Amino acid sequence: MSRPGRLTTTSYAVLGLIAIKPFSTYELTAQMDRSFYRIWPRSRSKLYEEPKKLVAHGLAVATRERVGKRPRTVYSITAAGRAALAEWLQVPGSGPALEFEQILKITFVENGTKDNALAQLAAARAWAVEQNEVNRDVGRAYARGEGLFQERAAINMIGGAFLTDFYALVARWADWATELVQDWPDSPSDAVLPPGVADEVVKRADWS
Amino acid sequence: MSRPGRLTTTSYAVLGLIAIKPFSTYELTAQMDRSFYRIWPRSRSKLYEEPKKLVAHGLAVATRERVGKRPRTVYSITAAGRAALAEWLQVPGSGPALEFEQILKITFVENGTKDNALAQLAAARAWAVEQNEVNRDVGRAYARGEGLFQERAAINMIGGAFLTDFYALVARWADWATELVQDWPDSPSDAVLPPGVADEVVKRADWS
DNA sequence: TTCTTCATGTAATTAGTTACATGATTGA
DNA sequence: TCAATCATGTAACTAATTACATGAAGAA
Numbered sequence: 001m002s003r004p005g006r007l008t009t010t011s012y013a014v015l016g017l018i019a020i021k022p023f024s025t026y027e028l029t030a031q032m033d034r035s036f037y038r039i040w041p042r043s044r045s046k047l048y049e050e051p052k053k054l055v056a057h058g059l060a061v062a063t064r065e066r067v068g069k070r071p072r073t074v075y076s077i078t079a080a081g082r083a084a085l086a087e088w089l090q091v092p093g094s095g096p097a098l099e100f101e102q103i104l105k106i107t108f109v110e111n112g113t114k115d116n117a118l119a120q121l122a123a124a125r126a127w128a129v130e131q132n133e134v135n136r137d138v139g140r141a142y143a144r145g146e147g148l149f150q151e152r153a154a155i156n157m158i159g160g161a162f163l164t165d166f167y168a169l170v171a172r173w174a175d176w177a178t179e180l181v182q183d184w185p186d187s188p189s190d191a192v193l194p195p196g197v198a199d200e201v202v203k204r205a206d207w208s
Numbered sequence: 209m210s211r212p213g214r215l216t217t218t219s220y221a222v223l224g225l226i227a228i229k230p231f232s233t234y235e236l237t238a239q240m241d242r243s244f245y246r247i248w249p250r251s252r253s254k255l256y257e258e259p260k261k262l263v264a265h266g267l268a269v270a271t272r273e274r275v276g277k278r279p280r281t282v283y284s285i286t287a288a289g290r291a292a293l294a295e296w297l298q299v300p301g302s303g304p305a306l307e308f309e310q311i312l313k314i315t316f317v318e319n320g321t322k323d324n325a326l327a328q329l330a331a332a333r334a335w336a337v338e339q340n341e342v343n344r345d346v347g348r349a350y351a352r353g354e355g356l357f358q359e360r361a362a363i364n365m366i367g368g369a370f371l372t373d374f375y376a377l378v379a380r381w382a383d384w385a386t387e388l389v390q391d392w393p394d395s396p397s398d399a400v401l402p403p404g405v406a407d408e409v410v411k412r413a414d415w416s
Numbered sequence: 417t418t419c420t421t422c423a424t425g426t427a428a429t430t431a432g433t434t435a436c437a438t439g440a441t442t443g444a
Numbered sequence: 445t446c447a448a449t450c451a452t453g454t455a456a457c458t459a460a461t462t463a464c465a466t467g468a469a470g471a472a
């Protein structure tokens with residue numbers, strides 16, 4: 001009776017995809033890129049494993065097809081799968097978790113130079129610009145009615161708007177920080193906070 | 209000569225901490241919470257392993273002390289360690305990675321109810337309020353000159369400001385999304401995008 | 417003196433990534 | 445017909461988490 005591994009958030013993410021329509025594993029990886037990769041990043045190879053778990057739990061069924069002499073597997077959701085999804089949606093998800101290596105490096109920049117800090121900030125801003133351009137183009141296409149799965153537009157907008165604002169935040173923050181750091185002395189450990197800056201930032205936290 | 213594992217970003221984060229001053233492993237876990245946990249979250253047990261790797265690489269030295277009859281280990285950085293840190297600061301870090309399960313659930317909420325979506329949004333807002341209150345209190349204490357390691361204030365402000373703005377973003381986004389979702393029909397799969405919303409969001413992406 | 421919280425770790429397990437391998441299709 | 449790219453996976457490895465265990469110190 002081979003214990004199938006426990007279902008993880010990633011399992012449900014895959015289950016959510018095949019709830020839209022059946023997908024082959026390869027198609028799943030493509031869909032991940034477009035649907036949840038930016039809020040739930042996982043490697044491609046995961047998407048070859050997870051569906052097997054779903055099948056073991058009876059939440060999906062696998063259909064073997066062949067393309068030429070090459071086999072491929074298409075996964076479809078079962079009734080039990082839909083029920084499991086609905087239940088999963090009822091349990092509160094966890095709040096956002098952030099990994100931000102560029103800030104981490106700035107946190108320890110006293111062991112390096114002011115230029116190191118400026119470079120990390122520039123990289124962060126460039127990252128935001130790049131992400132934003134992709135995001136904006138997809139959004140525009142969608143607004144023109146060109147996107148895939150248009151019937152999901154209202155739902156997708158919720159997450160899309162968050163990312164839009166997030167990229168803008170990263171860029172604005174990088175600009176703000178760059179101005180501050182430019183006034184630092186060469187050695188970051190000698191940097192002092194200009195008067196008023198701390199208060200101004202604290203004031204931005206005054207909404208809750 | 210037992211191959212020590214490769215150094216990861218987490219290794220350097222720990223190295224950055226002991227560069228401030230020597231810490232015992234337990235103190236390291238406490239420092240992590242206050243310094244980098246929110247931008248580089250790792251479990252406590254990691255902080256018992258990583259220093260051993262640093263020692264194996266010659267970047268730190270371990271001093272065995274005892275408290276009563278109980279031993280403890282204090283780690284200090286070496287000259288090679290400082291050099292390694294400085295070098296690490298020169299390589300560009302990766303951009304922010306986000307994991308946001310609440311949005312993930314909203315993405316697949318067509319398999320559930322409108323209330324499911326509203327509940328996820330409420331949870332997200334509550335999360336932001338909670339994080340913000342802690343963050344704001346720490347910031348205020350710092351502004352009054354009460355925080356630990358005040359000499360690092362200018363540096364810490366950079367990352368602190370990002371988090372401040374991030375929490376505000378999450379809350380404002382949740383409010384915005386809640387208003388939208390409240391107008392949905394009961395079944396999320398029937399939701400349609402009100403005219404103008406898509407354009408308005410796309411416009412917010414128009415800065416790069 | 418007992419309970420709780422602080423302090424200090426190890427062991428077992430797993431989720432996830434990186435690297436590899438190769439068939440099918442298309443266009444130059 | 446050759447190269448490039450799309451499609452389809454497996455295997456090996458490891459970073460990270462969860463669960464467990466227990467001594468010290470202070471409070472009640």
